[in-house]
Amino acid sequence: MLNHTTIDRSLRALAEPTRRAIIEKLSVGPASVSDLAKPFATSLAAVVQHLQILEDSGLVTSEKVGRVRTCRIEAGGFDALGDWLAQRRSLVERQLDRLDTVLAELRPAGRSAHRKGK
Amino acid sequence: MLNHTTIDRSLRALAEPTRRAIIEKLSVGPASVSDLAKPFATSLAAVVQHLQILEDSGLVTSEKVGRVRTCRIEAGGFDALGDWLAQRRSLVERQLDRLDTVLAELRPAGRSAHRKGK
DNA sequence: CGTATGGTTAAGCATGGACTTGAGTATTGA
DNA sequence: TCAATACTCAAGTCCATGCTTAACCATACG
Structure with a gap:
C-alpha cells in the first residue's frame, strides 16, 4: 500500500469547504491567488493559508512570475x-x-x- | 451534481486516522463496537463517538442485537x-x-x- | 519617484473536534 | 439474582485549525 501519510494529507486538505471550492475552481483551469480569493468572504491571507495546505498535500502546485502566483491542480494528486x-x-x-x-x-x-x- | 453536504460529511469523516482505520477494518468484514475498539489505545467511548460520525456520514451502518452492536460498511457509501x-x-x-x-x-x-x- | 497591486508572514483569538472520566442502562450467563 | 459484559450518554478538558489584523516585500504602472 502506498504511503499512508499522503492519504492523510489529501483527505485533511479536502475536508474543508473553502479548500474544496478552490480545488473545484482550479480543476477548471489555473488561477492567481487573488482570483481564487475573490469568491470568498474571507481575507486574502486566509486563502493563502489554504493554498499552502493544498500545496503541502500535493493536490496543487504554483509558480510565481513577477508578483503574481499562478496556481494549478497537480495532475495525479x-x-x-x-x-x-x-x-x-x-x-x-x-x-x-x-x-x-x-x-x-x-x-x-x-x-x-x-x-x-x- | 449530487448533494454537496454528503461529500462534506464523507470527507470530514475520513479525514481522521482512527476513523479511517475503522473503515479499513470494516471493509474486510463486519465487527462489533468493542472489536473495533480493541486495536486502539483510546477509550471505548471515543470509538463510539467516531462510529457515530461514520454513521452520520453514511459510510457505516449498524444494528444492535442483544447487547452487541454490529457495524458494517454501507455499500454505496x-x-x-x-x-x-x-x-x-x-x-x-x-x-x-x-x-x-x-x-x-x-x-x-x-x-x-x-x-x-x- | 511614488503609488497601487499582489502576495507573504506573524501574532493572537476563538471555535470545533478528539479525548477522558464517570455514571448509567440493558443484556447475558452462572 | 448477582455479576460481568457491552455499550450509552453527559460533562469537561485541551489542542488543532481557521480566521483576522497588521506590518511587510516585491513588482508594475503612471
Whole structure:
C-alpha cells in the first residue's frame, strides 16, 4: 500500500469547504491567488493559508512570475486517494459476494435476488 | 451534481486516522463496537463517538442485537465521494488535453511528448 | 519617484473536534 | 439474582485549525 501519510494529507486538505471550492475552481483551469480569493468572504491571507495546505498535500502546485502566483491542480494528486477509495470499494464488493455465496448455500434451489446485475 | 453536504460529511469523516482505520477494518468484514475498539489505545467511548460520525456520514451502518452492536460498511457509501473525485480527475484531464492542443498549434510539425499514451 | 497591486508572514483569538472520566442502562450467563 | 459484559450518554478538558489584523516585500504602472 502506498504511503499512508499522503492519504492523510489529501483527505485533511479536502475536508474543508473553502479548500474544496478552490480545488473545484482550479480543476477548471489555473488561477492567481487573488482570483481564487475573490469568491470568498474571507481575507486574502486566509486563502493563502489554504493554498499552502493544498500545496503541502500535493493536490496543487504554483509558480510565481513577477508578483503574481499562478496556481494549478497537480495532475495525479488525486491518485493516492483514488487508489485507496478503489480498494475500499473492491473489498466491500468482495464482502457482498461472500454474502451471496452464503445465501446461495442456504437455499441452493433459489437465485439470490438482492444484488444488482454484474 | 449530487448533494454537496454528503461529500462534506464523507470527507470530514475520513479525514481522521482512527476513523479511517475503522473503515479499513470494516471493509474486510463486519465487527462489533468493542472489536473495533480493541486495536486502539483510546477509550471505548471515543470509538463510539467516531462510529457515530461514520454513521452520520453514511459510510457505516449498524444494528444492535442483544447487547452487541454490529457495524458494517454501507455499500454505496463511497459513491458520492467517488463521483466527485472522478469529476475532478476528468476536468484535470480536459485541461491537459487543451494544453496539448495549444502546444500542437505552437509547433504544428512536432508531436507533443509530455502526455502518457491514451 | 511614488503609488497601487499582489502576495507573504506573524501574532493572537476563538471555535470545533478528539479525548477522558464517570455514571448509567440493558443484556447475558452462572 | 448477582455479576460481568457491552455499550450509552453527559460533562469537561485541551489542542488543532481557521480566521483576522497588521506590518511587510516585491513588482508594475503612471
